Amino acid sequence: MAKTVLIKPIITEKAEGLSDSLNQYSFVVERKANKIEIRKAVEEMYGVTVDSVNTMIMPAKTKNRTTRSGYVRGRVSSYKKAIITLTEGEEIDFFGDI
Numbered sequence: 159m160a161k162t163v164l165i166k167p168i169i170t171e172k173a174e175g176l177s178d179s180l181n182q183y184s185f186v187v188e189r190k191a192n193k194i195e196i197r198k199a200v201e202e203m204y205g206v207t208v209d210s211v212n213t214m215i216m217p218a219k220t221k222n223r224t225t226r227s228g229y230v231r232g233r234v235s236s237y238k239k240a241i242i243t244l245t246e247g248e249e250i251d252f253f254g255d256i
Contacts, residue, residue, distance in 0.1 A: 163191045163199035167252050168239065180243070183250050187213070187240045196240050204250050210243045 167173075168184035176182040187196055193211040200208055218236040222229065244250070 163188050163195050164203060169252065183242045185240050185242065187238050189238045200242050206248045206250060207245045208242055209245045212241045214239050
Protein backbone atom coordinates (compact mmCIF):
# COMPACT_ATOMS: atom_id res chain seq x y z
CA MET A 159 0.00 0.00 0.00
CA ALA A 160 1.83 3.07 -1.28
CA LYS A 161 -0.40 5.82 0.05
CA THR A 162 -0.17 6.99 3.62
CA VAL A 163 -3.56 7.22 5.29
CA LEU A 164 -2.55 9.01 8.50
CA ILE A 165 -0.92 12.39 7.90
CA LYS A 166 -0.45 13.68 11.47
CA PRO A 167 -2.12 13.62 14.88
CA ILE A 168 -4.03 16.71 16.01
CA ILE A 169 -2.66 17.96 19.32
CA THR A 170 -4.84 20.78 20.66
CA GLU A 171 -6.46 21.48 24.01
CA LYS A 172 -9.77 20.10 22.77
CA ALA A 173 -8.14 16.94 21.35
CA GLU A 174 -6.23 16.37 24.61
CA GLY A 175 -9.48 16.74 26.56
CA LEU A 176 -11.14 14.14 24.34
CA SER A 177 -8.28 11.70 24.83
CA ASP A 178 -8.30 12.16 28.62
CA SER A 179 -12.04 11.88 29.17
CA LEU A 180 -13.47 9.78 26.31
CA ASN A 181 -10.41 7.83 25.05
CA GLN A 182 -10.69 9.49 21.62
CA TYR A 183 -7.77 10.60 19.45
CA SER A 184 -7.83 12.98 16.47
CA PHE A 185 -5.84 12.69 13.24
CA VAL A 186 -5.54 14.55 9.96
CA VAL A 187 -6.05 11.84 7.33
CA GLU A 188 -5.84 11.44 3.58
CA ARG A 189 -8.93 12.98 2.01
CA LYS A 190 -9.83 9.87 -0.02
CA ALA A 191 -9.34 7.40 2.87
CA ASN A 192 -12.42 5.63 4.19
CA LYS A 193 -13.17 4.52 7.75
CA ILE A 194 -11.95 0.95 7.21
CA GLU A 195 -8.58 2.12 5.86
CA ILE A 196 -8.22 4.59 8.74
CA ARG A 197 -8.99 1.85 11.31
CA LYS A 198 -6.41 -0.51 9.79
CA ALA A 199 -3.74 2.23 9.64
CA VAL A 200 -4.19 3.23 13.30
CA GLU A 201 -4.21 -0.39 14.52
CA GLU A 202 -1.08 -1.19 12.48
CA MET A 203 0.88 1.95 13.42
CA TYR A 204 0.11 2.14 17.14
CA GLY A 205 -0.73 -1.50 18.01
CA VAL A 206 -4.11 -0.71 19.58
CA THR A 207 -7.68 -1.91 19.07
CA VAL A 208 -10.00 0.67 17.49
CA ASP A 209 -13.62 0.71 18.66
CA SER A 210 -15.05 3.28 16.22
CA VAL A 211 -14.02 5.87 13.63
CA ASN A 212 -15.79 9.18 12.97
CA THR A 213 -14.70 11.33 10.02
CA MET A 214 -15.42 14.88 8.96
CA ILE A 215 -14.18 17.25 6.29
CA MET A 216 -13.09 20.54 7.79
CA PRO A 217 -13.81 23.46 5.43
CA ALA A 218 -11.21 25.90 4.10
CA LYS A 219 -10.96 29.25 5.89
CA THR A 220 -9.59 32.67 5.04
CA LYS A 221 -7.26 34.19 7.63
CA ASN A 222 -6.21 37.82 7.99
CA ARG A 223 -3.37 39.30 9.97
CA THR A 224 -1.80 42.69 10.37
CA THR A 225 1.94 43.04 9.78
CA ARG A 226 4.38 45.93 9.49
CA SER A 227 3.96 46.02 5.74
CA GLY A 228 0.17 46.07 5.98
CA TYR A 229 -2.74 43.70 5.91
CA VAL A 230 -1.97 40.13 4.77
CA ARG A 231 -4.74 37.84 3.60
CA GLY A 232 -4.19 34.10 3.51
CA ARG A 233 -6.09 30.88 3.18
CA VAL A 234 -6.04 27.60 5.11
CA SER A 235 -6.81 24.54 2.98
CA SER A 236 -9.61 22.12 3.82
CA TYR A 237 -8.69 18.74 5.27
CA LYS A 238 -10.26 15.52 6.48
CA LYS A 239 -10.23 14.81 10.21
CA ALA A 240 -10.80 11.45 11.87
CA ILE A 241 -11.69 10.94 15.53
CA ILE A 242 -10.70 7.45 16.69
CA THR A 243 -12.30 5.85 19.75
CA LEU A 244 -10.16 3.12 21.31
CA THR A 245 -11.43 0.19 23.33
CA GLU A 246 -11.43 0.49 27.13
CA GLY A 247 -7.98 0.33 28.71
CA GLU A 248 -6.00 1.18 25.55
CA GLU A 249 -4.17 4.46 24.90
CA ILE A 250 -1.81 6.09 22.40
CA ASP A 251 1.26 7.95 23.66
CA PHE A 252 2.19 10.59 21.07
CA PHE A 253 5.01 12.13 23.09
CA GLY A 254 6.99 9.03 24.11
CA ASP A 255 9.78 9.76 26.60
CA ILE A 256 9.94 13.54 26.57
